[in-house]
Structures are given as structure tokens and as C-alpha cells.
Amino acid sequence: MKEIQDREQLNHYLRAFQLDSVFHEPLLPHLSLYGFEQGDLICTQGQAPEYLYVLVNGKIKIYTTSSEGKTLVLSFKTPLEVIGDVEYVRGTPILNTVEAVSSVHMIGIQYRWLHKYGKDHAPLLRFLLEIITQKFYIKSNSLSFNLMHPVEVRLASYLLSVTSDESDSRLEGQQSEVSLSDAANFIGTSYRHLNRVIRQFCNKGLVERDKGVIVVKDRNGLSALAGHNIYEHHRGKGGTRL
Amino acid sequence: MKEIQDREQLNHYLRAFQLDSVFHEPLLPHLSLYGFEQGDLICTQGQAPEYLYVLVNGKIKIYTTSSEGKTLVLSFKTPLEVIGDVEYVRGTPILNTVEAVSSVHMIGIQYRWLHKYGKDHAPLLRFLLEIITQKFYIKSNSLSFNLMHPVEVRLASYLLSVTSDESDSRLEGQQSEVSLSDAANFIGTSYRHLNRVIRQFCNKGLVERDKGVIVVKDRNGLSALAGHNIYEHHRGKGGTRL
DNA sequence: GCCAATTCAGGACATATGTCCTTTCCCAAT
DNA sequence: ATTGGGAAAGGACATATGTCCTGAATTGGC
Numbered sequence: 001m002k003e004i005q006d007r008e009q010l011n012h013y014l015r016a017f018q019l020d021s022v023f024h025e026p027l028l029p030h031l032s033l034y035g036f037e038q039g040d041l042i043c044t045q046g047q048a049p050e051y052l053y054v055l056v057n058g059k060i061k062i063y064t065t066s067s068e069g070k071t072l073v074l075s076f077k078t079p080l081e082v083i084g085d086v087e088y089v090r091g092t093p094i095l096n097t098v099e100a101v102s103s104v105h106m107i108g109i110q111y112r113w114l115h116k117y118g119k120d121h122a123p124l125l126r127f128l129l130e131i132i133t134q135k136f137y138i139k140s141n142s143l144s145f146n147l148m149h150p151v152e153v154r155l156a157s158y159l160l161s162v163t164s165d166e167s168d169s170r171l172e173g174q175q176s177e178v179s180l181s182d183a184a185n186f187i188g189t190s191y192r193h194l195n196r197v198i199r200q201f202c203n204k205g206l207v208e209r210d211k212g213v214i215v216v217k218d219r220n221g222l223s224a225l226a227g228h229n230i231y232e233h234h235r236g237k238g239g240t241r242l
Numbered sequence: 243m244k245e246i247q248d249r250e251q252l253n254h255y256l257r258a259f260q261l262d263s264v265f266h267e268p269l270l271p272h273l274s275l276y277g278f279e280q281g282d283l284i285c286t287q288g289q290a291p292e293y294l295y296v297l298v299n300g301k302i303k304i305y306t307t308s309s310e311g312k313t314l315v316l317s318f319k320t321p322l323e324v325i326g327d328v329e330y331v332r333g334t335p336i337l338n339t340v341e342a343v344s345s346v347h348m349i350g351i352q353y354r355w356l357h358k359y360g361k362d363h364a365p366l367l368r369f370l371l372e373i374i375t376q377k378f379y380i381k382s383n384s385l386s387f388n389l390m391h392p393v394e395v396r397l398a399s400y401l402l403s404v405t406s407d408e409s410d411s412r413l414e415g416q417q418s419e420v421s422l423s424d425a426a427n428f429i430g431t432s433y434r435h436l437n438r439v440i441r442q443f444c445n446k447g448l449v450e451r452d453k454g455v456i457v458v459k460d461r462n463g464l465s466a467l468a469g470h471n472i473y474e475h476h477r478g479k480g481g482t483r484l
Numbered sequence: 485g486c487c488a489a490t491t492c493a494g495g496a497c498a499t500a501t502g503t504c505c506t507t508t509c510c511c512a513a514t
Numbered sequence: 515a516t517t518g519g520g521a522a523a524g525g526a527c528a529t530a531t532g533t534c535c536t537g538a539a540t541t542g543g544c
Contacts, residue, residue: 066390067470068390070390072390074386085373085375086379088376089371090375092379095382096382118429119368120364122362122364122367125367129367129371130331130377132371132375133328133332133374135378136328136381137328137332139378139382140381141315143381143384143388144306144308144314145490147430148308148310148430150529188389188530189388191492192493192531193534195492196394196494198493209493211539211540212492212540227309237376392501394500395499402490422522431502432499432502434504435500437522438501441523451523453510454521
């Protein structure tokens with residue numbers, strides 16, 4: 001991590017994401033812009049948090065590691081997203097490890113200032129509420145989805161979600177930031193089993209493999225399998241209520 | 243559901259849970275106390291929510307039903323807890339169904355008033371943040387735990403969590419509010435499989451069955467199996483940060 | 485271009501879990 | 515007490531998933 005001393009760019013981000021009201025005058029001097037490279041850890045499970053981070057550029061991966069060493073990827077996030085919000089409110093150690101999967105820009109602010117100047121600032125509180133309820137919503141979906149559906153369905157859903165926004169029938173493979181084993185850990189299964197299911201999909205003509213890259217061939221077929229249930233990136237338009 | 247016209251009791255609850263600052267003067271006239279009987283639905287998945295409820299007495303069960311008809315019990319809650327908070331903030335349909343598993347008292351307030359008089363009221367916003375981050379924390383744990391551990395471990399953990407607070411080696415069976423099939427749905431497995439695992443536990447001398455009731459015999463043994471991971475009721479002391 | 489080291493795909497087997505169905509047991513209404 | 519219904523437990527089988535290991539493929543360094 002390195003601090004980016006570029007007030008102009010910071011302001012640019014604040015404007016782009018309409019954060020001016022969220023971080024009001026007294027907080028501004030304590031905002032900093034930070035850059036992370038692919039693979040950098042932004043924060044680590046179990047440690048004492050110090051900063052609230054706002055992801056404004058790039059892509060991050062959030063995961064947890066069990067005492068037995070298993071890794072579970074909880075989500076991939078793109079802007080606008082906040083890291084350390086739950087820990088800030090609850091005063092607990094960092095819940096999950098966060099890693100940059102691309103070049104990343106984050107706005108950081110120390111808890112102390114956030115607390116000192118922000119604890120009564122309704123727009124900030126509402127912003128946190130928006131973000132956290134969204135996270136809750138996604139995690140809630142994720143929990144039910146994972147517990148109620150076999151890997152086959154989860155993989156179909158996953159493939160749809162990662163290939164939808166990008167180019168047409170996007171590929172997805174090893175050096176493309178998100179590796180296959182990340183995908184396995186995200187779906188909550190073993191790498192071995194993931195391969196097994198991918199092969200089934202190949203046989204059904206739903207996808208094709210090409211040099212470790214998965215190419216979606218039949219989105220409709222995958223949708224039928226996934227049955228509505230899509231891993232929601234569900235970015236609500238926000239603020240309908242508050 | 244029936245409204246309980248007893249201002250005194252309502253005030254009693256507000257004091258007992260220190261909600262005076264949360265629901266300030268302008269909100270008070272719009273608070274009502276409601277009673278639900280065992281089995282009553284407090285709200286239903288998919289519907290449009292209207293009230294924010296605060297659970298002040300009794301026990302409720304939160305579950306979701308998939309399109310295929312499978313039920314997943316997400317949690318059991320006791321006071322203090324809030325229902326409809328996420329929906330209030332996000333303006334979305336009700337996420338999960340909530341059912342009373344005992345006689346229940348809840349304080350209800352319509353969203354319109356909450357919004358009109360509360361949207362800038364920092365103590366209320368902070369209260370919601372506390373509650374929602376706690377929910378997030380629990381759900382996050384639950385997700386990883388379920389995805390990373392076999393039913394055996396989850397059951398051990400579950401048994402410990404439901405028998406810890408109550409009497410010594412508490413029983414847990416059919417008419418005791420929480421049925422075995424509820425337990426199965428909570429753990430995220432089938433009733434059949436739950437029975438299978440219970441039998442293993444019996445053989446190992448960890449528990450005993452007696453007329454459909456499970457009696458914990460060896461808490462230490464269960465702890466060893468669960469390995470630290472307990473379904474967290476994790477009620478933080480709250481408010482360290484905000 | 486060749487080799488070692490690493491990553492990737494898949495085989496073989498064991499275990500975990502789900503589904504369906506049968507059996508047993510309890511209780512309530514007669 | 516008798517009986518029918520329904521809950522509770524378990525048997526039998528199929529499927530889903532995990533673990534371990536091997537062979538193939540790929541890459542970087544020389």
C-alpha cells in the first residue's frame with residue numbers, strides 16, 4: 001500500500017460517487033487516497049482495524065480462512081464498496097481478509113476521526129446503513145443459496161454472474177485475476193469437484209474449456225439450471241427510503 | 243396479531259431496553275405494542291413491509307422458503323432484536339418469513355413515521371447500525387461455518403448453543419417450541435440425515451434420546467467436535483465505537 | 485530448444501448427504 | 515380396550531462431494 005498524494009484525484013472520486021455529503025467538511029482533511037497492487041492485502045482477518053476504506057477503483061476479493069486452513073471466498077467487490085464498516089460500528093477485530101485482485105484505489109479514513117466528527121452526522125450514518133444493509137442482503141441470499149442448492153446450480157449461477165456485465169460470452173480462467181480455485185472457494189466446494197462439474201457442463205455443451213479458460217456457450221442453458229437464482233451483485237439504486 | 247393497548251407496558255419495555263433515546267419524542271405517539279401467539283406469522287417473505295418491529299419479549303424464528311418448497315431456518319432470536327430494519331433502509335420486499343415460536347411482544351412503528359421523524363435522528367440511525375452490523379456479523383459467521391463444516395460439527399455446535407444458556411444439560415425435542423425438523427432446517431440438512439448423525443452421537447455417548455427428546459450427556463465431547471466454532475448468539479456489549 | 489518446477493485435469497476411492505419408503509410407536513377419538 | 519392417523523426413527527439406495535494421488539500440460543530459466 002502506498003499513499004497517493006493527489007488531492008485532485010481524491011476529490012474527483014468523492015464527486016464521482018457523490019460522497020461530498022457523506023464526508024463533510026470536518027472529515028475532509030483526514031481522508032487519504034491509497035493505492036494497492038494486485039495481490040496486496042488491504043486488511044487481515046483477526047487484526048485490529050484502524051481505517052475505514054472506501055473502494056473507488058479496481059476489484060477486491062474478500063475471504064476468510066478457517067483454523068484448519070480452508071479458504072472461503074466470500075465475495076468479489078467493485079466500487080462503490082466499503083471495507084471496515086462493520087468493524088467500525090461494532091468495535092471488533094477484522095472479520096475477513098481483503099485482497100486486491102487488480103490495481104486498486106481506496107479512500108481511507110481513521111476510525112478516530114470518523115468517530116470524532118462523524119458519529120452524529122446523519123448523512124454518514126445513512127450511507128453506512130445503505131452499504132451495510134446491502135451487504136447483509138447479499139450475504140443473506142448467499143447463505144440460503146449455498147445451503148439449498150448443489151454445486152452444479154451454484155456454478156451455473158456464478159458463471160452467469162461473472163460473464164454478464166463484461167463482454168458477450170466472457171471467458172474466465174487462471175491469469176484473469178480470478179482463478180479457478182478462487183471460483184471453487186467462492187462456490188464453497190473443492191477444486192476437484194469444481195472440475196468435475198465443469199466437465200459435466202462441457203458434455204452438455206453449456207461451456208467449453210480452452211487452455212484453462214472457461215468459455216460460456218449457452219447462457220440460456222445455464223439460466224435454466226440456475227433457475228432465477230443469481231449471485232446477486234444487486235446494487236440497489238439506493239436511498240429509496242432513507 | 244393483536245394490539246396491546248397498554249401504554250404503561252410499552253414504556254416499561256422502552257426503559258428496560260434503553261430505547262428512550264432511540265425513539266425520541268416525535269416518534270413516541272406512533273409506537274404500538276403488539277402481541278403474537280406461538281405459530282403466528284409476524285411477516286411473510288416477499289410481501290411489502292409496513293412496520294419496523296422491535297422484539298421485546300418471547301422467541302421468534304426466521305426462515306426462508308425456496309421456490310422448490312425447501313425451508314431454511316436462518317435463526318432463532320430473542321430480545322433485543324429488530325425485524326424489518328434491512329427492508330426499511332433498502333425499500334425492498336420482506337426478505338424472510340418471521341414466526342413466533344412462543345408468545346411474543348413486539349413494539350411496532352410504521353415506516354412512514356420512522357422516516358418522517360427519524361431519518362435525521364442520529365441515535366436511531368446508530369441503533370439501526372448496531373443491530374444490523376450484529377446481524378451481519380452473525381450471518382457472516384453462519385455462512386462460513388455452514389460452508390466449511392460437515393453436519394456433524396454443525397449439530398454439535400447447535401446443541402451446545404441451545405443448551406448453554408438454559409438449564410444444565412437441557413433437553414430439546416418436539417413440543418419444546420423448537421422441533422427436530424426445525425433443527426434440521428436450521429443446520430441446513432435433511433431430517434433424515436439429522437437423525438443419522440444423532441444416532442452417531444448416541445453411539446459415542448455424547449447425547450441420549452428419550453421419547454423424541456435429545457439430552458446432552460457430554461458437553462466437552464461436543465465441544466471437541468465443534469472445535470471452538472459455536473453458532474454465535476454473539477450479543478456484543480454494543481456501542482464501543484459509535 | 486530442453487529440463488525442472490509448477491499448475492492443471494482427471495481417476496479411484498471414501499465419505500457425506502439426500503430421497504424414498506417402511507416400520508414402529510404414541511395418542512386421540514370412539 | 516380398539517383402531518386409525520400421524521409423527522418419529524431408521525433401512526436401502528442413489529447422488530453429491532471430499533481426499534489423495536497420478537499423469538498431462540504449461541511455464542520460466544538456462
